[in-house]
Amino acid sequence: MAENSNPLLARSALPFGLPDYDAILPEHYLPAFRAAFAAHRDEIATITGNAAAPTFENTMEALERSGEALDRVARTFYTVSSADATPEIQAIDGELAPLMSAHRDSVQLDAELYARVRALAEHADTLDLTPEQRYLIERHHREMTLAGAALDPASKERLTAINQRLSSLKTTFEKNLLADTNDLAVFFDDARELDGLSDAELSAAGQAAADRGQPGRFAVTLTLFTGHPYLAVLTDRESRRRLMAASRARGIRGGAGDNREVLLEIVRLRARRAAIxxxxxxxxxxxxxxxxxxxxxxxxxxxxxxxxxARNARREAEKLQRIIDEGDDRFELAAHDWAFYTEQVRIAEYDIDTSAMRPWFEAERVLQDGVFRAASELYGLRFAERHDLHAYHPDARVYQVDEADGTPLGLFVLDRYTRDTKRGGAWMNSIVAQSGLRGDAPVVVNNLNVAKPAGGLPTLLTLDQVTTLFHEFGHALHGLFATVTYPHFAGTSVCRDFVEFPSQVNEMWILWPEILASYARHVETNEPLPEDLVERLRATGSFNQGFATSEYLAAAWLDQAWHSLSEADAAAVTSVEEFEARALADIGLDDPAVPPRYSSTYFAHIFSGGYSAGYYSYIWSEVLDADAVEWFRENGGLTRTAGARFRTRLLAVGGSKDPLEAYRDFRGRDARIEPLLQRRGLTG
Structure with missing residues (x-):
């Protein structure tokens, strides 16, 4: 393919550099990557071949300017491979994974480049540098050292081979999980088996079955996590059991979709790499x-x-069991019963039926009058949908984001609906990362997995889905607000155990009075959510937190257990199921009624995503989040003054500053853990 005919090999002429997805075909990707790899190698060779002594300009700035084409192609492709992974895209991803790993290592492990960076790091105090420039040298030096740049050639060769194999295994894990998740969609013949679903949800299930060639039936697709939103409302216990069983069967059924051997090899190779x-x-x-x-x-x-x-979860289980025992059919509480009977307790103790609240959470209104309005009130942002701009899929909508004075800030892409080609869960990524050096403004994406109703019915969200939308938009704001010079620091390029902090803070606006009153309007009558119901909802802040905290901690501990193994210990593990059981018993979270939020064989965060040994980051960041929420409440809440401080001192700096130093700059002190303990009901 001629380079001048490949739309990926030139900067997009569309606003904000949005890739021209209408012109990009799957066959464009691999040639574009190969050309971008070659260009980046040439740029690195120019830096290392410079006979002059290393300076910030001829080494660090040149390094930051290098790889621009590769960055552009990679962001364009990986946005698609996660959100619309057709078989053709999956094949490209599989072929690309070891190539990308090898190229990354060729840069990170380059001895001559490392020598120049190390020389600058050793003499940084003698150079006339800005704080951002000084931190850039520090970060590159530390990252290259941790990657193995100081190792001998033989060790580097072993490391490169391991990294390439790991990249292929991660792609295999994700491919297996997507296929098994689709294959395990649960079919029902009678709408009565799905009693409790709304008309829109039943419509979505009917459409899902029809799309799979079984019209007249109903198909419930699986979420990424162990549970499922429908478990809270399905009245038929057998339907709940089938749904939970399908979710927990992913990756352990044998055959092509089995992830057990894949993850064991990943664990062993990661332990071996750590030893090297x-x-x-x-x-x-x-x-x-x-x-x-x-x-x-x-x-x-x-x-x-x-x-x-765990103690709180046991107390919650006792309440649920009492309700079961008062019914006509007595049975022992199981994992697939928890969400359903939790709603019965919520109704009994707080007179709140969260499933009945869905008509107040129409998706478009939540977006416009909730998520966008909170950002407008706090930061002065304006949002306008750009119908003239097309993203990578018809369901992905593009919005231009402007400052209060009309200055363009960037683009926001929202891809709301689930589909068989989209991986599970919800996430944010950047198609274009902000950088003053390159002159790039941000283009950020939020992906959710909400079932799409058929027949034009409104999309009604659960309260959990509303929370997810606000959460992911917090990540989007982190990407949109970056004002860094160097692309290495753009937006969410921060420590993994800090990255969730801004997104968690953004959840506080869900129940903020003027925001809730704006978006929580009945889809048919436009009536606001009743005030007495709102007050009762606020009173449930620590309700069911024993379960929620336990299922999360169980997953976080599994991640730590797998990745705390030495090379020898990792080699000795042969059974995924037995290892999980021992790990959960070790921390006292082996309650069969409270399974981990993710079991190992479908734990995409750690085996195909970027959270290996880092899933703890959600609770670690929540210490900062709960403390910051306390600050907002003490300082006027939803005000432009409060927003400006949070934006400039935390969000805008991206990764250009030590994150805890940035937090101290914002808060005036280190975070305290007490607000988190109180929020989760763990103070007793």
Missing amino acids: LGFPSHAAYVTADETAGSPEAVHDLLRRLAAPA
């Missing part, structure tokens, strides 16, 4: 460059929280 790099475990390797600093600090926090969380 001089670390006792993969968790030690990862946390060495996070705010936590060590696995021991992570383990201390998780153990501190696990005992009271």
Whole structure:
């Protein structure tokens, strides 16, 4: 293919550099990657071949300017491979994975480049640098050192081989999980089996079955996590059981979709790589460059929280069992019963039926009058849908984001609906990352997995889905607000155990009075959510937190357990199921009625995503989040003054500053853990 005919090999002429997805075909990707790899190698060779002594300009700035074409092609492709992974895209992803890994290592492990960066790091105090420039040198030096740039050639060769194999295994894990998740969609013959679903949800299930060639039936597709929103409303216990069983069967059924051997090899290779790099475990390797600093600090926090969380979960289970025992059919509480009977307790104790609240959460109104309005009130942002701009899929909508004075800020893409080609869960990514050096403004994406109703029915969200939308938009704001010079620091390019903090803070506006009154309007009558119901909803802040905290901590502990293994210990593990059971028993979270939020074979965050040994980051970041929410409440809440401080001192700096230093700059002190303990009901 001629380079001048490949739309990926030139900067897009569309606003904000949005890729021209209408012109990009699957066959464009691999040639574009190969050309971008070659261009980047030439740029690195120019830096290392410079006979002049290393300076910030001829080394660091040149390094930051390099790889622009590769960055553009990669962001364009990986947006598609996660959100619309057709078989053709999956094949490209599989072929690309080891190539990308090898190229990344060729840069990170380049001895001549490392020597120049190290020389600058050793003499940084003598150079006339801005704080951002000084931190850039520090970060590149640390990241290259941790990657193995100081190793001997033989060790580097072993490391490169491991990294390439790991990249292929991660792609295989995700491919298997997507296929098994689709294959395990649960079919029902009679609408009565789905009693409790709304008309829109039943319509979506009917459409899902028809799309799979079984019109007249109903198909419920699986979410990424263990549970499912429908478990809270389905009145038929057998339907709930089938749905939970299908979810937990992913990756352990044998055959092509089985992920057990894949994940075991991933664990062993990560442990081997850590040993080569001089670390006792993969968790030690990862946390060495996070705010936590060590696995021991992570383990201390998780153990501190696990005992009271498990205790609270047992108390909650006793309440649920009492309701079951008062019914006509008595049985022992099981995992597939928890959500359903939790709603019965919520109704009995707080007179709140969350399933009945869905008509007040129409998706478009939640977006416009909730998510967007909160951002407008807090930061002065304006949003306008750009119908003239097309993203990678017809369901993905493009919005231009402007400052209060009309200055363009960037683009926001929202891809709301689930489909068989989209991986599970919800996430944010950047198609274009902000950079003053490159002159790039941000283009950010939020992906959700909401069932799409058929026949033009409104999309009604659950309260959990409303929370997810606000959460992911917090990540989007982090990407949109970046004002850094160097692309290495753009937006969410921060420590993994800090990245969830801004998104968690953004959840506070869900129940903020003027925001809730704006978006929570009945889809048919436009009546607001009744005020007495709102007050009762606020009173449930720590309701069911024993379960919620326990299921999360169980998953976080599994992640730590797998990745705290030494090379020898990892080699000795042969059974995924037995290892999980021992790990959960070790921390006291082995309650069969409260399974981990993710079991290992469908734990995409850690085996195909970027959270290996880092899933603890949600609770770690929540310490900062709960403390910051306390600050907002003490300082006027939803005001432009409060928003400006949070934006300029935390969101705008991206990764250009030590994250805990940035937090202290915002808060005036380090975060306290007490607000988190109170929020989750763990103070007793």
